[in-house]
Amino acid sequence: MASAENSIPTCPVCHRSDLVKTTQAAYTSGVVRCAPPDMPTRNISMIPYIGACVVLIGILVFLIIVLVASGGMAASFMGIFLSATIVCIIGVLAISFYAFQRVVQGDAETTLRFPAWDSAMATWRSLYYCSRDDVVFDPKACKVVTNEQLAALRASGEKAERTIQQSALASH
Numbered sequence: 421m422a423s424a425e426n427s428i429p430t431c432p433v434c435h436r437s438d439l440v441k442t443t444q445a446a447y448t449s450g451v452v453r454c455a456p457p458d459m460p461t462r463n464i465s466m467i468p469y470i471g472a473c474v475v476l477i478g479i480l481v482f483l484i485i486v487l488v489a490s491g492g493m494a495a496s497f498m499g500i501f502l503s504a505t506i507v508c509i510i511g512v513l514a515i516s517f518y519a520f521q522r523v524v525q526g527d528a529e530t531t532l533r534f535p536a537w538d539s540a541m542a543t544w545r546s547l548y549y550c551s552r553d554d555v556v557f558d559p560k561a562c563k564v565v566t567n568e569q570l571a572a573l574r575a576s577g578e579k580a581e582r583t584i585q586q587s588a589l590a591s592h
């Protein structure tokens with residue numbers, strides 16, 4: 421492994437190594453298709469949303485306490501108001517629970533996508549780019565890597581996510 425990293429491999433097209441660089445170096449110099457696989461990210465942020473729901477519940481409970489304590493309301497109206505408030509609270513709680521579930525699920529999906537991303541990163545790091553022929557190649561197999569293969573490598577994280585969604589659907 422150490423020798424592969426230190427010595428620059430020869431290009432399978434022109435059989436020279438003077439213009440060969442790593443995919444990282446190629447990407448840095450502006451070769452877009454040498455981009456590394458996208459790191460899985462937590463794209464669901466519902467914490468502020470849950471916080472807003474908790475504040476709303478607090479305000480509703482506060483209103484009930486104030487109105488009940490003041491007693492300045494007709495009994496029939498008070499009943500309607502109380503039931504409407506309780507429905508609101510239940511709704512807000514249900515939404516908060518749903519949001520919380522989404523956060524937990526999103527975290528689990530991200531965790532499951534990391535191994536796929538990790539192996540895609542390892543493959544990507546082992547590839548080299550020859551700027552004379554504008555090709556990406558695998559020095560171990562001594563083969564040119566096609567654009568389709570590169571795209572598949574970058575999308576490996578997304579593919580893992582799709583597999584997870586399919587298995588989630590199957591289990592229902």
Ligand SMILES: [Zn+2]
Nearest residue numbers: 431434550553
């Ligand atoms: Zn070459």
